[in-house]
Amino acid sequence: MIDLRTRAWLPREDLDRLISVLREDGRRVVGPRVADSAIVYDEIGTVADLPTGVTDQQEPGRYRISRDANGSAGRSFDYASSPVSWKTFTYPSSVAIARARRDGDELTYEDVGHDAPRMAYLGVRACDLAALAIHDDVLTGGPYIDEDYADRRGKAFIVAVDCAKPASTCFCASMGTGPEVSSGFDIALVELDDGYVARAGSDAGQQLLDRLELDAATSVQMHAAAGVGVAARAQMSEQPGVQTDGLRERLMSQIESDGWDEIAERCLACTNCTMACPTCFCTDVTQTTDLLGTVSESSRQWASCFTLDFARVAHGNFRPQVKDRYRQWLTHKFGTWVDQFGTFGCVGCGRCITWCPVGIDVRKSLVRIAPVKPPLARTQKPVPVSANPGHYSIGTIAELWAETKNVYTLRLKDLPEAVCCGTPGQFLMLDLPGYSAVPISISRYREGEIFLTIRTEGATTRALTSLRPGSQVGLRGPVGRGWPIEEAFGRDVVIVAGGIGLPPLRPLIDNILHSRGHFGRVRLFYGARSPKDLLFTEELKAWAARDDMTVGVTVDRAQVGTWGGAVGVVTHLFDREPIDGSHTTAYICGPEKMMSATANSLAGRGILPERIFLSMERHMQCGIGLCGHCQMGKNFVCKDGPVFSRRELGESLDVEGL
Amino acid sequence: MAVTDRDKPVRVGVVKFASCDGCQLGFLDIGPALLDIGIKYQIIEFGEASSHRTPEGPFDILFVEGSISTAEQAQHIRHLRDRASLLVTIGACATSGGIQALRAWAGNDGGIAGFVDAVYATPAYVDTLERAQPVAELVEVDAELRGCPIDTGQLVELLTATAIGRRPQLPSEAVCVTCKRAGRVCVMVARGEPCLGPIIANGCGALCPGMARGCYGCFGPRESANGGSLADWYASSLGLSDESVAAKFAGFTAWAPELREVIDARGGPPGMRATEAVRSAGAVGLAGAVEPAEAAAAAGAAGLAGAAGAPGLAGVVNPEAARPEGGVA
Numbered sequence: 001m002i003d004l005r006t007r008a009w010l011p012r013e014d015l016d017r018l019i020s021v022l023r024e025d026g027r028r029v030v031g032p033r034v035a036d037s038a039i040v041y042d043e044i045g046t047v048a049d050l051p052t053g054v055t056d057q058q059e060p061g062r063y064r065i066s067r068d069a070n071g072s073a074g075r076s077f078d079y080a081s082s083p084v085s086w087k088t089f090t091y092p093s094s095v096a097i098a099r100a101r102r103d104g105d106e107l108t109y110e111d112v113g114h115d116a117p118r119m120a121y122l123g124v125r126a127c128d129l130a131a132l133a134i135h136d137d138v139l140t141g142g143p144y145i146d147e148d149y150a151d152r153r154g155k156a157f158i159v160a161v162d163c164a165k166p167a168s169t170c171f172c173a174s175m176g177t178g179p180e181v182s183s184g185f186d187i188a189l190v191e192l193d194d195g196y197v198a199r200a201g202s203d204a205g206q207q208l209l210d211r212l213e214l215d216a217a218t219s220v221q222m223h224a225a226a227g228v229g230v231a232a233r234a235q236m237s238e239q240p241g242v243q244t245d246g247l248r249e250r251l252m253s254q255i256e257s258d259g260w261d262e263i264a265e266r267c268l269a270c271t272n273c274t275m276a277c278p279t280c281f282c283t284d285v286t287q288t289t290d291l292l293g294t295v296s297e298s299s300r301q302w303a304s305c306f307t308l309d310f311a312r313v314a315h316g317n318f319r320p321q322v323k324d325r326y327r328q329w330l331t332h333k334f335g336t337w338v339d340q341f342g343t344f345g346c347v348g349c350g351r352c353i354t355w356c357p358v359g360i361d362v363r364k365s366l367v368r369i370a371p372v373k374p375p376l377a378r379t380q381k382p383v384p385v386s387a388n389p390g391h392y393s394i395g396t397i398a399e400l401w402a403e404t405k406n407v408y409t410l411r412l413k414d415l416p417e418a419v420c421c422g423t424p425g426q427f428l429m430l431d432l433p434g435y436s437a438v439p440i441s442i443s444r445y446r447e448g449e450i451f452l453t454i455r456t457e458g459a460t461t462r463a464l465t466s467l468r469p470g471s472q473v474g475l476r477g478p479v480g481r482g483w484p485i486e487e488a489f490g491r492d493v494v495i496v497a498g499g500i501g502l503p504p505l506r507p508l509i510d511n512i513l514h515s516r517g518h519f520g521r522v523r524l525f526y527g528a529r530s531p532k533d534l535l536f537t538e539e540l541k542a543w544a545a546r547d548d549m550t551v552g553v554t555v556d557r558a559q560v561g562t563w564g565g566a567v568g569v570v571t572h573l574f575d576r577e578p579i580d581g582s583h584t585t586a587y588i589c590g591p592e593k594m595m596s597a598t599a600n601s602l603a604g605r606g607i608l609p610e611r612i613f614l615s616m617e618r619h620m621q622c623g624i625g626l627c628g629h630c631q632m633g634k635n636f637v638c639k640d641g642p643v644f645s646r647r648e649l650g651e652s653l654d655v656e657g658l
Numbered sequence: 659m660a661v662t663d664r665d666k667p668v669r670v671g672v673v674k675f676a677s678c679d680g681c682q683l684g685f686l687d688i689g690p691a692l693l694d695i696g697i698k699y700q701i702i703e704f705g706e707a708s709s710h711r712t713p714e715g716p717f718d719i720l721f722v723e724g725s726i727s728t729a730e731q732a733q734h735i736r737h738l739r740d741r742a743s744l745l746v747t748i749g750a751c752a753t754s755g756g757i758q759a760l761r762a763w764a765g766n767d768g769g770i771a772g773f774v775d776a777v778y779a780t781p782a783y784v785d786t787l788e789r790a791q792p793v794a795e796l797v798e799v800d801a802e803l804r805g806c807p808i809d810t811g812q813l814v815e816l817l818t819a820t821a822i823g824r825r826p827q828l829p830s831e832a833v834c835v836t837c838k839r840a841g842r843v844c845v846m847v848a849r850g851e852p853c854l855g856p857i858i859a860n861g862c863g864a865l866c867p868g869m870a871r872g873c874y875g876c877f878g879p880r881e882s883a884n885g886g887s888l889a890d891w892y893a894s895s896l897g898l899s900d901e902s903v904a905a906k907f908a909g910f911t912a913w914a915p916e917l918r919e920v921i922d923a924r925g926g927p928p929g930m931r932a933t934e935a936v937r938s939a940g941a942v943g944l945a946g947a948v949e950p951a952e953a954a955a956a957a958g959a960a961g962l963a964g965a966a967g968a969p970g971l972a973g974v975v976n977p978e979a980a981r982p983e984g985g986v987a
Binding site for chain 1: 691694695697698814815817818819821822824827829830831832834835838839840841842843844846847848849850853855856857870881882884887888890891895
């Protein structure tokens with residue numbers, strides 16, 4: 001919203017008055033100026049010092065300035081960002097912190113006062129304001145504070161200027177910090193060709209604007225100003241950013257990724273990224289002594305987690321390899337920083353990309369290490385085949401075998417392609433003319449084939465499982481909502497199956513194992529009535545043999561001497577397992593009572609109800625939410641489910657007779 | 659450790675081998691603080707500065723300038739090693755072989771005899787080894803001061819720290835740290851100037867980048883120096899030819915393994931480049947002539963401040979460079 005009362009118009013020729021007033025107030029004014037082939041922040045006296053008509057081009061590992069060829073030659077803030085950030089002034093690279101004398105046995109400590117000059121920062125971008133807010137939190141958020149920083153920050157007056165020309169390395173929009181300035185300033189300016197739309201963000205800023213006696217900005221000027229941010233945002237939308245959704249979890253689950261080694265092959269561990277970063281705050285205290293050891297002076301200096309000495313202790317180094325150090329940096333910025341300070345440690349200014357001497361791009365590193373959408377075995381949205389009752393497709397039984405004495409698996413071939421493009425957890429309505437169709441979940445997808453695992457319960461299932469290879473069956477689907485695998489990206493996975501509940505989970509397991517790198521720990525807990533009722537026993541052994549998957553199996557009862565495994569309910573299998581509920585997604589399928597008990601148990605381990613998924617069973621006849629048989633609370637299980645989160649089910653799960 | 663015994667002056671010697679004497683001047687450049695040094699340290703041998711000589715020591719600390727270039731020097735450094743409690747090499751020549759170590763690549767171009775013939779009017783009088791070696795390839799070295807020349811500030815830091823038995827603060831990080839702390843604009847990123855700074859040890863105050871030049875590598879490779887990646891960037895992004903890349907690396911510390919690898923991979927220094935046939939046969943570079951030895955660990959352990967319980971000078975010793983070699987003398 002544009003608030004008419006608080007926008008003023010500062011004609012271009014009056015910017016000098018703003019600088020003069022700041023200087024009259026005893027402030028040193030620091031702003032952009034051209035030096036050393038760059039637009040740097042340095043002290044300025046008048047607008048003549050500003051980089052009017054100069055812009056920057058930035059790419060990974062490359063920075064150049066040029067006279068603006070794009071027509072906005074009269075603008076003074078028409079660049080993206082400077083080589084070093086404002087921390088140069090708020091948190092200087094070297095600050096004296098203590099002085100001590102040692103005369104014989106006596107020690108004297110001298111107080112090193114903090115008496116920074118009053119400063120005004122002109123041209124602060126939104127990303128850099130966000131960085132200052134982060135530093136405020138880190139360095140003055142308590143319980144201990146950095147006195148020198150507090151002194152400098154308390155005396156700073158900030159004139160922010162909206163970024164109109166983001167570089168190719170910029171990604172503030174994706175980090176949610178810019179490009180429009182929103183808070184943390186005394187005065188904010190938006191630059192137009194002939195002047196600036198100004199607004200105050202503090203009392204001090206308002207008082208200063210009042211002293212300039214400016215006219216109100218016109219609506220045309222204000223709309224033009226609003227367009228500056230929109231244009232910058234549009235530009236950034238066309239270049240890579242950082243996907244922040246679930247980023248912390250995705251990243252922290254990839255501590256062992258091969259990607260670290262790949263990046264370390266290029267990384268020079270030269271520290272430039274950390275030094276250029278506006279939020280990196282690590283420092284060393286270095287001491288100098290005189291030759292006699294009587295006087296020592298300590299100073300605080302910018303340090304970097306990329307140096308060997310940074311994590312050195314007496315007998316070694318915690319991060320000897322470059323990959324260790326890069327991982328420390330990246331996981332701090334986008335992972336543990338969130339735990340420590342509640343925000344990312346990155347504001348999207350792009351300096352670490354531009355000023356990396358070999359052009360390592362943090363956006364690409366994050367995509368490599370912690371991708372958002374893994375390439376899954378099947379990601380296509382399924383197109384139901386002949387979903388309507390009465391319209392059936394035909395498949396051929398390629399093979400049929402018994403899993404147990406009353407559970408059979410049918411391998412179907414000669415299928416319409418869409419049948420094979422279902423998702424894990426979806427089901428088919430399986431039909432044999434003469435019998436009533438039954439819902440059967442798909443227990444495996446193969447190229448051009450599906451597996452259906454069926455327990456013989458009634459006439460239809462008995463008839464279906466008595467067919468011979470070569471026989472045809474009718475089918476509709478796949479239908480229903482399957483397991484939301486994306487809810488487990490970057491997280492630990494707990495899968496709990498009871499009895500015939502394992503087959504609907506198997507395609508999910510297949511997909512997880514297919515894209516194993518995108519998940520944290522993977523654990524399967526499976527319970528059956530007796531050892532003879534266990535399904536997929538060979539597969540269970542194969543899964544258990546993997547070193548990236550844990551499998552626990554239990555049975556309700558077993559004859560003495562015939563079973564060497566666990567006996568008891570399935571929840572006992574994970575009662576003593578270390579489960580980090582905050583980083584785990586659970587998928588459960590089995591008898592309703594078992595699912596309810598399991599869901600409650602897992603909720604008790606800290607897994608949120610929206611991250612616990614259950615596949616419900618009801619009488620499903622049409623499979624498309626029209627016949628009404630399968631209603632459960634507010635849901636039709638066939639259409640809205642069969643997979644629901646524990647939260648979606650709410651109280652309906654534990655209600656008998658619902 | 660005698661060095662930290664407050665009652666006794668520390669007997670110091672400064673000697674030189676194949677070098678230009680510039681690093682010795684680092685002592686004289688200390689200025690007025692040299693007088694303070696006299697309280698703790700007694701300089702008993704310093705040919706560059708005084709005609710009062712005690713060439714046989716014994717020395718509590720012996721500073722050694724220069725690389726080992728002749729058989730006679732090789733014998734002499736072994737002799738001096740026995741006369742010194744602590745041996746500190748100073749400068750690029752002593753620590754990595756120096757600019758003269760480039761002759762190691764003469765093999766690409768007719769061997770050392772060809773060089774001698776080309777340079778000297780009466781080659782018959784010249785008796786030289788095939789290579790100019792860093793001191794640590796022959797004897798155990800306790801600490802290094804890098805640079806061409808050494809940084810007087812680092813020298814004073816080493817002397818002051820040693821005087822009270824603390825670990826000297828001699829950085830192992832990149833030159834970039836100095837540039838960034840000083841707010842300097844990166845010459846490579848902003849001007850396309852090839853700079854060795856990211857892989858070179860800090861210590862000079864980033865003199866060349868401060869003058870808008872790329873770093874020439876006087877201080878030699880820092881820890882974790884990733885020369886291969888930097889060389890790839892020179893070629894792919896700055897557009898340098900293999901020969902130009904090799905030329906950038908083939909400077910004052912060319913013989914340091916991290917730089918040598920790159921020089922070899924890019925065909926050798928200018929004027930001493932391997933022919934394509936030699937290169938593909940894998941015979942380039944004289945890496946094979948240097949047998950890695952196991953004395954590195956011992957070298958790292960004997961820090962000057964070891965007696966004070968600090969980690970010693972392990973930080974300044976480059977274990978990679980400590981390669982005693984038998985067959986030279």
